[in-house]
Amino acid sequence: MNQTTSDDNFWEYSARANFYFLPPSDTYVKELKDVFPIVIMAVPFMLVLTVLEWAILTLAGKARNWSIHDVIVNFSTGSLTQVVTSSFLRGIEFSGYLWVYSNLRITTLPWDSIYTYMMAVVGVDFCSYFWHRTCHEMSLGWSFHYLHHSSEYLNMSVGARVSWVMRIFKWMFYLPMAALGLPPPVFLIHSQLGFAWGIWSHNDACPKLHKIIPGIGHLIEYILVTPSHHRVHHGVNPYCIDKNYGQLFIVWDRMFGTFVEEREDEEITYGTMSQINSNHIFDIQVRPTIEMLQRAASMPTFGDKLKAIFYGPGWAPGTPRLGNPEDIPDDVTLWEQRVNLVLHLLTSTSVGGLYDGRKYSVWLEPLRLLCYLVSVLALPIFSTLQETTIVVCVCLVSLLMWPRVSAITLSRAAEVSTTAPAPKKVN
Structure with missing residues (x-):
């Protein structure tokens, strides 16, 4: 050509x-x-x-x-x-x-x-x-x-x-x-x-x-x-x-022996079994490799360190090379995905309201924290117990601090309302 x-x-x-x-x-x-x-x-x-x-x-x-x-x-x-x-x-x-x-x-x-x-x-x-x-x-x-x-x-x-x-x-x-x-x-x-x-x-x-x-x-x-x-x-x-x-x-x-037909009776859920909560185009390129090397470094023996690099990503000491198939979690259902989406929308709206001094955030933020607590404990949103524990602690501390944060937000809302320019009259 x-x-x-x-x-x-x-x-x-x-x-x-x-x-x-x-x-x-x-x-x-x-x-x-x-x-x-x-x-x-x-x-x-x-x-x-x-x-x-x-x-x-x-x-x-x-x-x-x-x-x-x-x-x-x-x-x-x-x-x-x-x-x-x-x-x-x-x-x-x-x-x-x-x-x-x-x-x-x-x-x-x-x-x-x-x-x-x-x-x-x-x-x-x-x-x-x-x-x-x-x-x-x-x-x-x-x-x-x-x-x-x-x-x-x-x-x-x-x-x-x-x-x-x-x-x-x-x-x-x-x-x-x-x-x-x-x-x-x-x-x-x-x-x-x-x-x-x-x-x-x-x-x-x-x-x-x-x-x-x-x-x-x-x-x-x-x-x-x-x-x-x-x-x-x-x-x-x-x-x-x-x-x-x-x-x-x-x-x-x-x-x-690696072929399987798409099933008509089961909707496919896309993604990975341990999602990285990031859309930064550099972070999602290099973080998986960093985490893999950190996992290898944490292994107790030199042989296990090598296996953590060259065996399957699901491998752990005492399991087959590709990991234990029984450890594969059930796929996340569609309603669980929607719960996750709602939580992200609540977070974005509430945090934005706090920064802008919006009165609606006074009740929206504690509601968001309570929803997060229930969802984190009931759904497999985070892959490890450590991550779940950290999020639960952050939510509880935030709820304890909320009376003070609420007062600051209402004060900021009052300042915004007093400094806002008056609407112009149209002749």
């Missing part, structure tokens, strides 16, 4: 790149300098699909499955990752591939061959499967990958919610392709196309394909990753944990 064609048919190219619909001839690139930034070119169409998904969910009465603040965080995170990768990490991670290809490859595959194309499509995705599986089955990998799963929604924008920290070790999983002689430009193209396909599979609006494409839909779902498959992967329901790792092909999951 030449530059002129790219400029004239940008939207067409963007759409086809999102769905791996490029003919083999468009992937035949000899020099690295001629490799197109396919992921960047796919972004405009991805934005269109994100808005379209919102419209479909709204019309279907499922607008609660889509949040504008979450979309902003997702794209902001993706932008940060792209800047860091382009500025610092791309050269580092790709240098490893180039070195293995130049010094250790066992053969040389032609860059313009249909056989090389087929090997790239299958081989790159095969490596992606094991990279993705490692991210979930090793604490170190999960600390890098946690960010992507921390969204409590699933829509197209979540595909952009990726961590730059993860890029530090992801490249290692593709070195076998360099050793097999896959030319670096061809590898770069297919790794981008696979990533672009994975973006659209983050989708809560598309039903199972066999429902909208009878016959062939079943075949597609048997071979390729679809939104239905990936919804399971992002779920925290017990049956969803550590399933459906495929990026392009779902057959790897079928082959290696």
